[in-house]
Amino acid sequence: MIKRSFIGITAPRLTYEVIEEAPAEPMTVRPAKRITLLMDAPMEKTSGVLLKSGDAVQKGQRLQLFENNPVPCAISPVAGKIESVEPFLGIMERQMTAVVIALEGSEDQSRDTEFKNVFKSAGLSEADRFLRELPGRPDFSVFTRPDRPVKTIAVMGTEQDLTAVTQQYLIGTNIAGVKTGIDVLRKITGIQNIQLVVYPHMVQVAGSSGAGIKTVDLQYPAGSTDMIRMALKAKQEENTEVAFFTAEAAVAVGAALQTGELPVDKLLTVVRKDGTRQLIKAPVGTHVSDILEAVRQSVEAGDRVVLGGPMTGHAVFSLEQPITTDTDILMIQDHADLPEFSDIPCTNCGSCVRVCPVNIPVNELVRYLDAGEYEQAAENASLFACIDCGLCAYVCESRIPILQFIALAKHAVQRLKAAEEENA
Ligand code: SF4
Ligand code: SF4
Structure with a gap:
């Protein structure tokens, strides 16, 4: 078998990054010519497909792939014209569909109004229909299972991987937005027990969120969804669930249901080859190549570009791959920092x-x-x-x-x- 560590020589620390002071405003990155929206369903059908080349789309428009299935969908972050709708092979050969949209019109173009017409009376079903593809990918499907009722909502101010500071930044700079999201989640789900999960240094700021505060250690992976799920479920009755929203998802849900406009920009942490970090804000679907250009990173033969963090991320196979609603980290690794191949078998070191x-x-x-x-x-x-x-x-x-x-x-x-x- 091929044996190669995913981690470069510049190995990350095993404690989460901490931002004690608010970093500079995120850099705004705009796509150059086109964006790509990935939908989580194979493009195998020939009939009942609602999207096709040449269709005009508006900024904020909900794009549904199939006529009879509301799930594979996306929110267009730009106005433009659909250039192509084609199969896309995701991680682990996941069969997906890529919708490429060529940009047309100016940045301040008018927005789609479908959501604006319903947001004031929106409940769970509207949230599931319109908000599931917002930045942070809020998941409302967990509330639809009567056999496994949700008892707790956890809003994650912690990161899923090392080197990211995406969620911490939002807690530190937009706790009012997080609070709005928490209030809205309470209202539309009816669930009162909402816990904001933070690292110890964030407790004071988090206190004004209106949620209960759950503090976790800085040691990786204490702040991961799976570890928190285990801790929270241990306190609940059997066959009950915990629903998870990132701080970013909570902010997006709150903003959408307060204003009627669907947020379309993703916040993410870019880690350059030299290990320095840059927070950026870019429309969902922006190509990796556009982001690399904005942060002035060139990719040479043998370098690796990773979506996701150093512990759990996946190398991209094309710089035209897009960021998605849950991309929190984009990492560029210099080929000189990547380890050599190794054929050393397991030594049973334990x-x-x-x-x-x-x-x-x-x-x-x-x-x-x-x-x-x-x-x-x-x-x-x-x-x-x-x-x-x-x-x-x-x-x-x-x-x-x-x-x-x-x-x-x-x-x-x-x-x-x-x-x-x-x-x-
Ligand atoms: S098997 Fe490895 S990846 Fe899985 S939980 Fe244990 S340490 Fe983490
Ligand atoms: S026992 Fe040691 S060598 Fe074998 S897989 Fe585990 S860490 Fe690697």
Whole structure:
């Protein structure tokens, strides 16, 4: 097997980045000529497709891919004309659809008014229809399962990966916007128990949010959704759920339901080759190449551009890939900082087992994965208990890309199960 650590020599610290003082205003990045919106559904149908080349779109317009399915959709962050609607192969061969929109018109063009006509009386169903593709990707589907009622909403002011400061920035600079989002979430869901999850240095600012405050340690991955889910669910009755919104999603939901305008700009942390950080604001769908140009980063042969953080991100295969509603980090790694390939087998050193926050026997798991025994990995080595934190790969002395193997195995088992269910 190919063994290559995902982490460069300039390895990240294993504590989250802290911004004690508000950093400079995020840089505004505009797309040069076109944007690409990714929709999470395969473009296999020939009939019932609502979007086609040549269609004019307005800024803020809700674009639904299929006539009879409201789920694959996007909010256009620009006015323009659809250039193409075509299949897109996502991470782990995920079948998606890419809608490319060529920009037309000026920045201050008029906006679509469909949402404006309903926002004042919006409830959960309007929120699910219009807000699910806002920056931060607010997920309202969790509220639609009567067999697993939501008892707690967690608003995450913490980051999902190292090096990001995206959510912290919003807590530090826009706690009023976070509060509006929390008030709106309380109103449309009826759920009173809302917890704002923050690091210790953010407690004072977070206090004015109107939510309960849950403080987490700065040690990675204490601030991840999975770790918080485990902690909060332990305090609830069985078969009840916790709903998660990032601070950015809460701000976007609050702004949308207060003004009737759908926010379209994504806030993200760019980490340059030299490790310096830059917060930027760019329309969802902006191509990586446009962002690299704005932050003056050139990509040479062998360099790596990663969407997501150093522990959990994925390298892009084209600079024309877009940022999506949940891209919190864009990282550029210099080829000189990337480790060499390694063929050193697992030495059974046990470091991965010691570091795993959910106590998976990772060394055993690696043996199953190496042998391609994915179902056994699920049955005997807790494959699906893995929270994808990447710590095992980080500490692995053999530089085995454990996280990528785990992702591959989960994907393979899920595909197998789906095929079995379909044939049952
Ligand atoms: S990525 Fe590795 S360390 Fe993290 S939970 Fe999964 S097995 Fe454990
Ligand atoms: S850290 Fe790497 S080498 Fe050590 S036991 Fe785990 S997989 Fe094997």
